[in-house]
Amino acid sequence: MGLPQELARGLEDAIVFRDLAPGARLVEEEIATRFAISRSPVREAIRILEARGLVLREPRRGSRVTELSRNDLDEVYACRIELEGLAAAAAAGARSPVDRECLDERIEWLAAAREHGDDREFLRASMALSRAIHEASHNRTLIRLLSTLEPQAMRYRFLAYARAAELMDASIEGNRAVAAAIHAGDGDIASAATKRMIGHAWSIIGLVVDDEEAVEPAA
Amino acid sequence: MGLPQELARGLEDAIVFRDLAPGARLVEEEIATRFAISRSPVREAIRILEARGLVLREPRRGSRVTELSRNDLDEVYACRIELEGLAAAAAAGARSPVDRECLDERIEWLAAAREHGDDREFLRASMALSRAIHEASHNRTLIRLLSTLEPQAMRYRFLAYARAAELMDASIEGNRAVAAAIHAGDGDIASAATKRMIGHAWSIIGLVVDDEEAVEPAA
DNA sequence: TGATAGTATATTGTATACAATCGACTGTCG
DNA sequence: CGACAGTCGATTGTATACAATATACTATCA
Numbered sequence: 001m002g003l004p005q006e007l008a009r010g011l012e013d014a015i016v017f018r019d020l021a022p023g024a025r026l027v028e029e030e031i032a033t034r035f036a037i038s039r040s041p042v043r044e045a046i047r048i049l050e051a052r053g054l055v056l057r058e059p060r061r062g063s064r065v066t067e068l069s070r071n072d073l074d075e076v077y078a079c080r081i082e083l084e085g086l087a088a089a090a091a092a093g094a095r096s097p098v099d100r101e102c103l104d105e106r107i108e109w110l111a112a113a114r115e116h117g118d119d120r121e122f123l124r125a126s127m128a129l130s131r132a133i134h135e136a137s138h139n140r141t142l143i144r145l146l147s148t149l150e151p152q153a154m155r156y157r158f159l160a161y162a163r164a165a166e167l168m169d170a171s172i173e174g175n176r177a178v179a180a181a182i183h184a185g186d187g188d189i190a191s192a193a194t195k196r197m198i199g200h201a202w203s204i205i206g207l208v209v210d211d212e213e214a215v216e217p218a219a
Numbered sequence: 220m221g222l223p224q225e226l227a228r229g230l231e232d233a234i235v236f237r238d239l240a241p242g243a244r245l246v247e248e249e250i251a252t253r254f255a256i257s258r259s260p261v262r263e264a265i266r267i268l269e270a271r272g273l274v275l276r277e278p279r280r281g282s283r284v285t286e287l288s289r290n291d292l293d294e295v296y297a298c299r300i301e302l303e304g305l306a307a308a309a310a311a312g313a314r315s316p317v318d319r320e321c322l323d324e325r326i327e328w329l330a331a332a333r334e335h336g337d338d339r340e341f342l343r344a345s346m347a348l349s350r351a352i353h354e355a356s357h358n359r360t361l362i363r364l365l366s367t368l369e370p371q372a373m374r375y376r377f378l379a380y381a382r383a384a385e386l387m388d389a390s391i392e393g394n395r396a397v398a399a400a401i402h403a404g405d406g407d408i409a410s411a412a413t414k415r416m417i418g419h420a421w422s423i424i425g426l427v428v429d430d431e432e433a434v435e436p437a438a
Numbered sequence: 439t440g441a442t443a444g445t446a447t448a449t450t451g452t453a454t455a456c457a458a459t460c461g462a463c464t465g466t467c468g
Numbered sequence: 469c470g471a472c473a474g475t476c477g478a479t480t481g482t483a484t485a486c487a488a489t490a491t492a493c494t495a496t497c498a
Contacts, residue, residue, distance in 0.1 A: 002278060002481085003482080004481095007474090014371065015478095018271065019274060027448090027450095028449075028450070029448095029449075029450095037482080037483085038482055038483040038484070039482095039483085040481075040482050040483065040484095041481080041482070043450090043451095044266070047263070051367075053360060053363060059489095060449080060450055060451075060452070060488085060489055060490060061450080061489095061491090062449065068487085072360070075358045075359060075361065078305060078309070078358065078360075078361065079302070079305065079358075079360055079361050079364055082301045082302065082305055083298070083301065083302075085301075086297060086298065090297070104488070129464090137295045139297065139298075141272060141291070141294035141295050141297075141298055141371070142294065142298050142366070144272060144273060144367075145298055145364055145367070148270075148363075148364070148367065152360070153268035165443090221451085222449095222452080230453085246478090246479070246480095247479075247480070248479075250480095256452080257452055257453040257454070258452095258453085258454090258480090259452050259453065259454095260452070260453095262480090277479075278459095278480085278481090279459055279460060279479080280459095280460070280461090280479085280480080281479065309478095322439085356476055372481095373446085411476070
């Protein structure tokens with residue numbers, strides 16, 4: 001993979017897992033020296049993050065990690081619920097044996113991470129599973145859109161896992177239902193199951209974020 | 220606006236209106252010298268176009284304008300129909316007086332362009348109207364997603380206008396219905412009207428693209 | 439003392455220089 | 469005659485140098 005993409009992945013991880021807090025500044029030269037590269041690939045990486053809504057770039061004033069908020073959560077999830085539903089339906093329509101295997105594999109990975117009680121691992125498995133469904137849709141445009149939407153959604157999920165661990169169980173169960181519908185080739189059910197699962201998560205995460213904002217109103 | 224964004228706008232126009240044909244190469248230095256700037260902003264501009272699906276960048280091999288195809292059309296419109304529906308519903312929910320004026324204004328512009336018989340002007344007005352609806356949703360995440368999806372859709376619409384002018388009349392009528400629902404504050408009707416309009420366009424454009432592919436199978 | 443102009447510094451935006459790689463051409467050898 | 473290695477040109481990827489601008493600090497004046 002290219003250097004900017006690789007760097008973007010690393011920074012994205014840091015943002016999703018809160019190693020880089022909301023509001024943190026991203027100074028090009030600083031990052032460049034830290035990774036012993038020049039500003040050129042760093043600039044490219046930051047632009048990738050901007051396209052994903054993870055950082056906000058103000059002209060001549062630099063970039064900072066975007067804040068999380070109830071309003072932003074609602075925006076992201078309103079889009080996500082539609083696009084993920086679309087992906088599940090398409091995956092059910094264009095199902096292929098290899099995708100099927102891949103899906104089951106990743107659900108097991110998800111369950112294993114839950115057993116282990118590792119939040120980060122669970123989120124990683126969850127991202128991998130999502131991507132597998134996206135790929136199974138064989139809709140490259142949809143994949144492109146989702147790849148610019150998912151990372152921000154992951155930030156909220158990670159936030160919520162710490163406060164509402166039952167969300168993980170709901171996620172496993174929901175995904176099992178989605179996978180079953182995809183395997184059965186029923187797009188409508190796959191879409192409905194996906195929307196139900198995401199809508200449920202949305203409401204739970206919303207409570208967590210509301211709490212967060214009540215505690216820290218100065219954000 | 221920044222230089223890269225301005226340049227991207229210009230190149231985007233050229234691609235949408237077919238001044239840059241599908242498959243055309245975009246050589247960084249060539250563009251740079253043509254506009255009397257350096258490669259740095261050109262590279263950024265090309266990345267913007269890539270994020271919008273207008274150009275395909277292959278590592279170390281350069282960028283070329285993406286091809287249009289029936290398959291790609293279906294991908295784009297499957298996403299578009301959902302996201303535009305969402306935008307219309309949100310706009311209906313969060314309607315404000317200023318948005319209302321703006322909407323009506325742009326529909327009149329659309330009708331005027333149709334009277335004039337100017338394809339390009341009609342498409343420009345159409346883009347402006349779409350953006351107005353997007354903005355009226357007050358959902359910045361949705362706006363971001365749509366801004367990376369619309370340009371590709373515009374390419375197909377421009378293609379179809381030349382062969383199926385009645386599409387423009389249907390667009391005016393459809394948009395009037397959508398605007399009425401938004402003004403009435405009825406999200407469900409706004410969404411349904413939008414999806415009906417886009418679905419209709421989808422089927423007509425599909426025929427045009429099928430024809431195109433039958434004529435030129437070597438693409 | 440408070441406001442303001444001026445300056446200094448930090449950081450981004452743009453231009454240029456250098457390195458690496460891909461594709462095409464060509465010449466040689468089997 | 470065909471296949472293949474080597475070289476050359478074109479183009480992208482990365483690094484560095486320079487220019488422009490925003491912010492913070494300081495000194496001066498009302």
